[in-house]
Amino acid sequence: MVKAVDGVSFEVAEGETLGIVGESGSGKSVTALSLLRLVPEPGRVVEGRVMFRSQNVLEMDAEELREFRGSDVAMIFQDPMSSMNPVLRVGFQIEEAMDAHHRFNHKQAQQRVVPMLDTVRIPAASQRARDYPHQFSGGMRQRAMIAMGLSNEPSLIVADEPTTALDVTVQASIIELLRDLNRERRMAVILITHNLAVVASLCTRVLVMYAGRIVESGPTRQIFRSPQHPYTWSLLRSLPRVDESKHERLLNIRGLPPDMTNLPPGCKFHPRCRFRVERCFHEEPPLVDVDPGQQARCWVLMRNALKDHEDLR
Amino acid sequence: MKTSAEPSTQLASATDGVLVRVKDVVKHFPVGAGLFGAEVVHAVDDVSFDIQAGETLGLVGESGSGKSTLGRVIVQLLPATSGSVFLEGRELTKLHGEKLRRVRQRMQMIFQDPYGSLNPRMTVGDIIGEPLRNFGLLRVKTGERAVQEVMRICGLNPNFVNRYPHEFSGGQRQRIGIARALILRPTFIVADEPISALDVSIQAQIVNLLEDLQAQFHLTYLFIAHDLSVVRHISDRIAVMYLGKIVELAASREIYPRPLHPYTKALLSSIPVPDPELEAQRRTILLKGEIPSPVNPPSGCRFHTRCPIAQFPICAEQEPPLELKERDHWAACHFSEKVPVAV
Numbered sequence: 001m002v003k004a005v006d007g008v009s010f011e012v013a014e015g016e017t018l019g020i021v022g023e024s025g026s027g028k029s030v031t032a033l034s035l036l037r038l039v040p041e042p043g044r045v046v047e048g049r050v051m052f053r054s055q056n057v058l059e060m061d062a063e064e065l066r067e068f069r070g071s072d073v074a075m076i077f078q079d080p081m082s083s084m085n086p087v088l089r090v091g092f093q094i095e096e097a098m099d100a101h102h103r104f105n106h107k108q109a110q111q112r113v114v115p116m117l118d119t120v121r122i123p124a125a126s127q128r129a130r131d132y133p134h135q136f137s138g139g140m141r142q143r144a145m146i147a148m149g150l151s152n153e154p155s156l157i158v159a160d161e162p163t164t165a166l167d168v169t170v171q172a173s174i175i176e177l178l179r180d181l182n183r184e185r186r187m188a189v190i191l192i193t194h195n196l197a198v199v200a201s202l203c204t205r206v207l208v209m210y211a212g213r214i215v216e217s218g219p220t221r222q223i224f225r226s227p228q229h230p231y232t233w234s235l236l237r238s239l240p241r242v243d244e245s246k247h248e249r250l251l252n253i254r255g256l257p258p259d260m261t262n263l264p265p266g267c268k269f270h271p272r273c274r275f276r277v278e279r280c281f282h283e284e285p286p287l288v289d290v291d292p293g294q295q296a297r298c299w300v301l302m303r304n305a306l307k308d309h310e311d312l313r
Numbered sequence: 314m315k316t317s318a319e320p321s322t323q324l325a326s327a328t329d330g331v332l333v334r335v336k337d338v339v340k341h342f343p344v345g346a347g348l349f350g351a352e353v354v355h356a357v358d359d360v361s362f363d364i365q366a367g368e369t370l371g372l373v374g375e376s377g378s379g380k381s382t383l384g385r386v387i388v389q390l391l392p393a394t395s396g397s398v399f400l401e402g403r404e405l406t407k408l409h410g411e412k413l414r415r416v417r418q419r420m421q422m423i424f425q426d427p428y429g430s431l432n433p434r435m436t437v438g439d440i441i442g443e444p445l446r447n448f449g450l451l452r453v454k455t456g457e458r459a460v461q462e463v464m465r466i467c468g469l470n471p472n473f474v475n476r477y478p479h480e481f482s483g484g485q486r487q488r489i490g491i492a493r494a495l496i497l498r499p500t501f502i503v504a505d506e507p508i509s510a511l512d513v514s515i516q517a518q519i520v521n522l523l524e525d526l527q528a529q530f531h532l533t534y535l536f537i538a539h540d541l542s543v544v545r546h547i548s549d550r551i552a553v554m555y556l557g558k559i560v561e562l563a564a565s566r567e568i569y570p571r572p573l574h575p576y577t578k579a580l581l582s583s584i585p586v587p588d589p590e591l592e593a594q595r596r597t598i599l600l601k602g603e604i605p606s607p608v609n610p611p612s613g614c615r616f617h618t619r620c621p622i623a624q625f626p627i628c629a630e631q632e633p634p635l636e637l638k639e640r641d642h643w644a645a646c647h648f649s650e651k652v653p654v655a656v
Contacts (some may be wrong), residue, residue: 006621023512123602137603167375167604168539172583172597194513197542197585201592238517240546242569242584243591249524250517250546256482257512272514 002260004030004043006212014155015186017179019203019220021196023257027212028192032158036069037191050155071101074149076142078161084133090144091117091129097148104152116147120177139170146177156188157181163198174204191208196235200224208232209259211268214287218294228296228303230273237312267299275305332533333364333372333387333501333540338396339378339385344608354607358394358557361635366500367525369534371548371565373473373541373580377604378554383651384503388420389413400501418448421494425506427486431478437464441492448497459496466529467492468522471591484515488522495526503535508543520547541584545569556607558613559635563642571653573644576600576616598656614647622648623653 005027012018028181033039035050037057050057052072060068069075077083091113098109115225117125120143130250142162149157159178163171179202182189191203199206199220206223208216208231216229225275227233237251258264264271270280279299287297306312340357345632356379364370374380385391387398389405397406400419408416421444424430431440440461450456461471467488478486487507494502504523508516520543526532538544544551544565551568553561561574572578579598586592600619605611611618617628627647635645646652 023514045440112367125363139603168541168583169375169580169600170603172585173599175585176597176599195585196513196587197592200587200589201595204582215445224587224589235513236350238514239587240517240542240582242542242545243586243587243588244545250520252518253514254518257514 004212008214009206012188015188017182017189017203019199019206020192021199023194025257025260028209029160030191032160036075070156071103071152073156074154075158076145076149076162078164081141086133089130089132094148094151098151101152106183116151120147139166142174158190160192185268211263216296222294228290228301229298230275231269233302275300330366331363332366334399336361336397338386339394341394353610355557355610360559362562364533366533367531368549369536369547371544371551372537374554378555379557380537381505384505388422388503397641419499420501421499422495423490423504423507425510427483427490430490431486433478436475436477437489437512440655441496446495463492463496483511484518487519505537552595556610558615561644567642573638573649573652574646575620575652575656577624578652622651
C-alpha cells in the first residue's frame with residue numbers, strides 16, 4: 001500500500017485563496033481529489049474527515065455528493081480537452097452542468113450560458129457557445145471549463161495545475177481571471193501547482209507538500225520572506241527569476257523527489273537536506289508552529305540552520 | 314531589400330567569433346491541398362542571426378512561434394525551404410551525404426522529453442556510445458572508457474552503464490541525453506526545452522550542469538525555451554520569436570529591463586516572480602486574442618492584430634524589418650521608440 005497523502009490537515013476560509021505546492025509525487029493532486037471524493041480506484045481515503053461547512057464529505061450519500069460536487073465546489077483540471085465532451089457544443093455542456101443541479105430551471109440555465117462565457121472573457125460569446133471544444137484553443141477551453149464550473153455559483157473552486165499546459169501570456173490571463181472571480185464573487189480558490197511564482201501571484205496562504213505530507217504552511221508573504229523548512233527554502237533558492245539580472249549559480253537540491261513506495265525513515269526530506277542533523281535520520285518531525293500562523297515540519301528550522309552557514313544567508 | 318539580414322552581417326564585421334550564421338532561413342510545411350492549391354505553414358520566415366563562439370543564445374517564443382522548427386533547421390534535422398546555415402564558415406545547407414554527416418559531429422541536440430528520446434531497449438552505455446559507432450570512432454576499449462568518462466562528467470554513476478533508461482529518473486535521463494550529445498565533443502549544442510519536463514527541484518541541477526559543461530568544453534548553446542526566467546538566467550543574448558519571425562534580439566541584460574518590441578514587453582510582463590510582494594505590484598499587459606494561425610499570418614507586422622500600440626494603416630501594410638535600434642539591440646517594430654513608455 002502506498003500512502004500518497006499522510007495526515008494532511010488544513011482549512012480554507014470563505015473567499016480565501018490557498019495554494020498547495022509540491023513536485024510530482026508530493027501528494028498535492030491526491031489531496032485535492034480527496035476533497036471531492038474523486039480519488040481513483042483502487043485508491044481510497046482510509047482515515048480522516050473532509051468537512052464542507054458542517055457536513056462531512058466522506059459520509060455524504062450519492063445524492064448529497066452529487067449536489068456538493070458541481071454546485072458547492074467546482075474543480076478544473078490541467079487538461080481541459082479531456083474534461084469536455086468532444087461531440088457536444090460548448091454552450092450545451094455548460095447548460096447541462098446547470099441542469100444537472102437544480103439551482104436554476106432549464107430556461108434560466110439556457111439564458112445563463114452566454115453571460116457565463118462573457119464572464120470568463122470569451123470573445124463573441126454567443127457565437128462561440130455554438131462551437132465544439134476542438135474549435136477552441138487551449139486557453140479558451142480552460143476558460144470554458146471555468147465557465148462550466150462557475151455556472152452553479154460554487155463557493156469554492158479547486159484548480160489542479162490549471163495553467164501548466166498553457167503559454168505564459170495565456171497563463172497570465174487565467175490567473176487574472178481567477179483573481180477577479182475571487183475578489184468579485186468572494187469565491188474561495190484552492191490552487192494546486194508546482195509553480196511557486198504562480199502561488200506568489202494568486203494565493204494569500206500556501207501549503208508546501210513533500211512526500212505526502214505538509215512540510216510548511218502559512219501566509220504566502222511570510223513563507224516566501226522567511227521559509228523555515230529547508231525544502232521550501234531550497235526550492236526558492238533553486239528558481240531562476242525573470243526579475244533577477246545577477247548571473248548567480250542556482251542552488252542545487254541534490255538527489256531525487258521521493259519514491260513513495262520506499263520512503264526513508266525519519267524526516268522524508270533528510271536524504272536531500274543540507275542542514276540535517278542526527279535526529280533527522282530516524283525521527284520524523286511533527287508540524288509545529290514556528291511563527292504566528294506559520295507551521296513547519298523540521299527539527300532544525302532555517303533560522304537556526306543559517307546561523308552556521310554564513311555563505312548561504 | 315533584405316534588411317533582416319543585417320544583424321548577421323553587422324555582427325560578423327564587429328567580431329570574428331561567429332560560430333553559427335543563420336541567413337534568410339525560411340521553413341514552410343505544406344498542409345494538404347486547399348481549394349486554391351496547397352496551403353503552407355509559415356513556421357520560420359526569413360530569419361537571420363549569428364551565434365558567437367562560446368555564447369548562449371536564448372530563443373524564446375510561445376507555442377506556434379517556430380522556435381523548435383528553427384532549432385531543427387539549424388542542426389539540419391529539417392531541410393530549410395530556403396536560406397543558408399553556416400557552421401564555422403561552412404554552408405551546411407549545401408552539404409549532402411557523407412560531408413554533412415561529418416559536420417554533424419560538431420553539432421548536437423538535447424531534446425525536451427527525456428522519456429521519448431531514449432531507446433528503451435538499449436542500455437545506457439549503448440545509447441551514449443551510439444554516436445561513436447555511427448561515426449566509426451568506436452574502439453572497444455577506448456570507446457567504453459569514453460562512455461564512462463562522459464557519464465561521470467554528466468553526473469551519472471559509470472557503474473550504471475549496463476542499465477536501461479526506465480531504471481532512471483527524469484533528471485538522470487536528461488543527463489543521459491546530455492552525455493550522448495557530448496560524447497562526440499561537439500562545439501555547438503541546440504537544447505530544445507531541456508528542463509521543462511523535469512521536476513522543479515531537478516531543473517537547477519540540469520541548468521547548472523549545462524553551465525559547467527559550457528565552461529569546461531567551451532560550448533556554444535542555442536537554448537530554446539518558453540520559460541523566460543530560465544532563459545534569462547542562462548543566456549548571454551536572447552532572440553524573441555513570434556509567428557515565424559524574430560521580433561527582437563539583444564543582450565539579456567538589455568532586453569529584460571528595456572524591451573523595444575511590444576510583444577517582448579507583454580511576454581515579460583506575463584511572467585510571475587516567486588515574490589508575493591512584487592507580485593502585488595506587477596502589472597500584466599494582457600494581449601487581446603490569441604496567436605494567429607501560421608498558415609495565414611497577418612499582413613504587415615505579424616503582431617499588429619494583438620499589438621497595444623499598432624497604428625494603421627502602416628502596421629497592417631508594411632512589415633517592419635529587424636533593425637538596429639540601440640547598441641547591439643535589434644527590434645522589428647515601426648514604433649519601437651514608444652515601447653518603453655507607451656505600452
